[in-house]
Amino acid sequence: MRKRISIIGSTGSIGTQALEVIEALGADKFEIYGLAAGSNTGLLNEQIKKFSPKKVCITKNSDDVNFNKVLTGEEGLIDIASDKENDIVLMAISGRYGLKPTLAAIHNGIDIALANKETLVMAGDIVMREAKKYNVNILPVDSEHSAIHQCIKKLSDVSKLIITASGGPFLNKSSFEMEHSDIKQVLHHPRWKMGKKITVDSATLMNKGLEVIEAHHLFGVDYDNIEVVIHPQSVVHSAIEYKDGSIIAQLGLPSMHIPIQYAITYPERLYGIKSNSFSFSEIARLDFSKPDFDKFPCLKLALEAGRKGGSSPIVMNAANEEAVYAFLDGKISYNNIYDIVYKIYNEISDCTPDNIDEIFELDKEVRLKTKELLSGAGIV
């Protein structure tokens, strides 16, 4: 079957790799229906020329896009994502902007290949409930969740999810080295080449915390039954333990092409791109250890926020995103990221937002408070 797909965030790390996968699979397998980007008009124009989409959206600089009727803003993202011509939509956008287009697509019965983990961190209960109601598949693109998805036969037989983490660039660095690290060191991830925000989150291990929350919602598994294991080689992408004690893991060399390809071609398992083979006899060793919560307090905080639920993950996620961008802008140091998230997390009182508008209101309040803190004295 030939699928029609739209890519929201086509100019990013996931978006461009998805287009490589689609090109490799061939025009008889996929047709690009819509492309949406933030500001990279040069790359978007190249993609339009190559893939001839029917719909295009860009949030900034729309005048520079070579397309007949360019959509803009959040309405444009929603328009493309929810268009019933789509068989599937890849949510490869970063940050909070993925949530509303995802819900709009679900409400029109369109399957989602989900890379944007913020969607589930902010509104996992609502998104999964709506997906069930509208009979929509949420297919994970995040490599750990793709691994788990590939391992699970019957969810009710599973007793535990084991999520692996490479440990990022600071796994073997001292607290002193981490405290005095610059942006370049933080962005130097040993295994994965990704967008800047997620790369910083991979250094603080906040990313792993977000992934535990993501896994909790995707697979409906209790936090007590999700374990994080440090595995520097990133060969075991994650594993599940069955109630009989058997563990099934998914292995392979690190590559995002494979989980993207798996998600968009599901339930088939097509391979336009084949990862280099992983050889058991050549790898020599695989290491596993427990995460050090003192060294990586963001992970501890994220796990606590996930357990608490309600407003906690929303507050933590928004404060973290603002703090990470302030770090990337050179305004704060690496250690300040946690300090800021911790302060805001404890400052904003708990509540239970039960619809999307309330979630976005809270998200906005947190970002304002975080920006105030960032511009004021005290933390910097």
Ligand code: NDP
């Ligand atoms: P990038 O920063 O590389 O790409 C983000 C994409 O979103 C770009 O196309 C960007 O457009 C677009 N975008 C950002 N803001 C807007 C906006 N307001 N309106 C429209 N488009 C927007 O991020 P990644 O590809 O690394 O990550 C994307 C998502 O996937 C994140 O949620 C991340 O956590 C998740 N993920 C990423 C992995 C990876 O390997 N990269 C692995 C697992 C999950 P432009 O560049 O034109 O401004």
Ligand code: MG
């Ligand atoms: Mg991941």
